[in-house]
Amino acid sequence: MQAATMVAQHAVQLPEQPQVWLVPGVTTAAQGASFTAEAWERLASALYTSSVSIGRDALVDAGRLVTERGCWPVLRAADRVLLAVRPSVRSVHAAQDAKQRLRHELGDLSKVTALVVGVGPYSAGEVAKALDLPLAGTLPYDRTAAQALSDGAVVSPKTLQRSALLRAASSLAKTLTSSTEASRVAEAVAG
Secondary structure (H helix, E strand, O other), X not given: OHHHHHHHHOOEEEOOEEEEEEOOOOOOHHHHHHOOHHHHHHHHHHHHHHHHHHOOOOOOOOOOOOOOOOOHHHHHHOOOEEEEEOOOHHHHHHHXXXXXXXXXXXXXXXXXXXXXXXOOOOOHHHHXXXXXXXXXXXXXXXXXXXXXXXXXXXXXXXXXXXXXXXXXHHHHHHHHHHHHHHHHHHHHHHO
């Protein structure tokens, strides 16, 4: 419970979406590398405890899966892992490497799905098939909204809320939440 309280104390409520809270993470590779395996384990436990005790889901951006160190304990504790990929040859090849790393670290890929971002020469279905992963969904390429979210570009809240990216992300979140809830109910019934 103390861990859940600590996570909640560091959370920031988003004015545009009062039900959504943000816990700022590491901003540089050096910060992430400074976390010990034990620190990642404690964070994974805190996120799980927070989710159970306050009834909130945690969405973690794990970044690029390029080092041995990293947030593997958080990914292992996750109900679902989305592998973001663009529909291009270069991105699919990089995602195939990331998929192998996920298999090695997680043991299997039962909770890993593909999230296709943007448009390209291949359809989302073709990308998921090339990765041999179920397709979680797609998000559009929306430069304006992405720059506002990742780089702090100035965009009116109304414009951001109406953006293709946020509308698609909201729809995807509802789909993922409902399927995760159904999975939890099935596990409770089976268990």
